[in-house]
Amino acid sequence: MESRIKKLNHKQFNNSGKYVVYVMEASQRAYFNHALEFAIALSNEKKKPLVVVFNLTDKFRFSNLRYYTFMLEGLVKLKYLLNQRGINFVIKKSDYISGSIQIAKDSVVIVTDRNYLKTQRHWRQKVAEQIDIPLFEIESDCIIPIELVSQKKEPYASTIRPKILNLLNNFLQPVDHQEPKIKSTDLEIESVNFKSHQDLLNLINIDTTVKPVSEFYEGGYDQAEKFLKIFIEQKLSHYKEYRSDPTKDYQSELSPYIHFGQISVLYIVLEILKHYDIRDENVQSFINEAVIWRELARNFCYYNPMYNHYEGIPDWAKQTLEDHLGDQRDYVYSLEDLEYAKTHDVYWNAAQIQLLKTGKMHNYMRMYWAKKLIEWTSHPKIAFDYACYLNDKYELDGRDPNGYAGISWCFGTHDRPWFERQIFGKIRYMNDKGLERKFDIKEYVKKYSSI
Ligand SMILES: Cc1cc2nc3c(=O)[nH]c(=O)nc-3n(C[C@H](O)[C@H](O)[C@H](O)COP(=O)(O)OP(=O)(O)OC[C@H]3O[C@@H](n4cnc5c(N)ncnc54)[C@H](O)[C@@H]3O)c2cc1C
Structure with a gap:
């Protein structure tokens, strides 16, 4: 556990605070959550009830109905599980920074979980600076x-x-399961009222054009x-x-x-x-x-702070891609053509349709999908940006380090130079013949033939 604990500021406990708070963000679960168990231990030690707070915001760049439905389905079930452990779960209609600063005023200490992305790291840094009590970040990812x-x-x-x-x-090693000595479920604390994920959706103003995919993946x-x-x-x-x-x-x-x-x-x-x-x-x-x-x-x-930018790929990869900027591109597609799966390539379209319909593209097709963007755009920077945009917008698992590393891999990160070829230079290439040789790929196309 020790190696998972980071104190993000040098502030002192406010022992007259009303509760210990766990501001939950990355690890939205009631079990096998090191941050939660650490917070329970602190609550027992300080003899103050533990409250778990989730700040629900619609100001997040990627807010859309698909991914909020999944997340909120999960949070509604989580409330039940936390309550079963005697812990109050509170959802605030607020962004992470102001919600945490607000609740800190009445708290002994704040515990939070760990997220490796820039935005969420920035949130934690801001809270650590602006509150007068300790902020502990506990790695459980x-x-x-x-x-x-x-x-x-x-x-x-x-x-x-x-x-x-x-x-x-x-x-x-399993995560030690702590028993909260003080139950907090009856504690009066301001929260939004909800019974279902729909109640929570009604509170926020998000992009509703990306439809939920609960019939394939229900959250929880x-x-x-x-x-x-x-x-x-x-x-x-x-x-x-x-x-x-x-x-x-x-x-x-x-x-x-x-x-x-x-x-x-x-x-x-x-x-x-x-x-x-x-x-x-x-x-x-x-x-x-x-x-x-x-x-x-x-x-x-x-x-690598440039993880979600073309500029973050290795120098050799940038160099080789840019050496080939003048190469003839047989197809150049707009973002809209790509988004609605309107390319000449039935395999690529099927992958995009799988993504649009189910919210999750198969791993192998993700590689093929991102590689083709390099071939079909006038600059690899555009290809990189399109890949991030589409991945973050439609993949249920998007906006994740795996996504940025996965896309960056298609542009040479964590890979080595291969044989020189048109457009790609020394970046590893993939083509439709490979799909045909390895798999019964026509079956995949049959399954995902229309939006
Ligand atoms: C262009 C591209 C974009 C990608 N975007 C994402 C993304 O946004 N979010 C995401 O979670 N993964 C992403 N991946 C990685 C991988 O495709 C998915 O993790 C995997 O398809 C998820 O399905 P699964 O859980 O059924 O996989 P399984 O094969 O069952 O894998 C189990 C778990 O292992 C991890 N994992 C599997 N493959 C990888 C990988 N290549 N890199 C890192 N972790 C991996 C994931 O957490 C996954 O849930 C991307 C890969 C590429 C090439």
């Missing part, structure tokens, strides 16, 4: 805290892998558990072989739940290890994605 693994931006998965694997066993811990059970019982035994095949359904489908912190990756891995040996090749393959690549993405965003 990674299995191993990022700085402990490496003090620098790691260039490849192959360089971070041994560092993570070295520490992994020590960190594959219970749904995450359901996907995890199916994964362990029906898919994991073939994960290594089939996870990359977009015509087969062998991914866990957990990324939306992981993204909103509705389920912890640590918990997922420990559940898997109840049924499988850690040396099993499928478990190894899953750990490679859910721990190595996922935590590499956090390393990337933490140590």
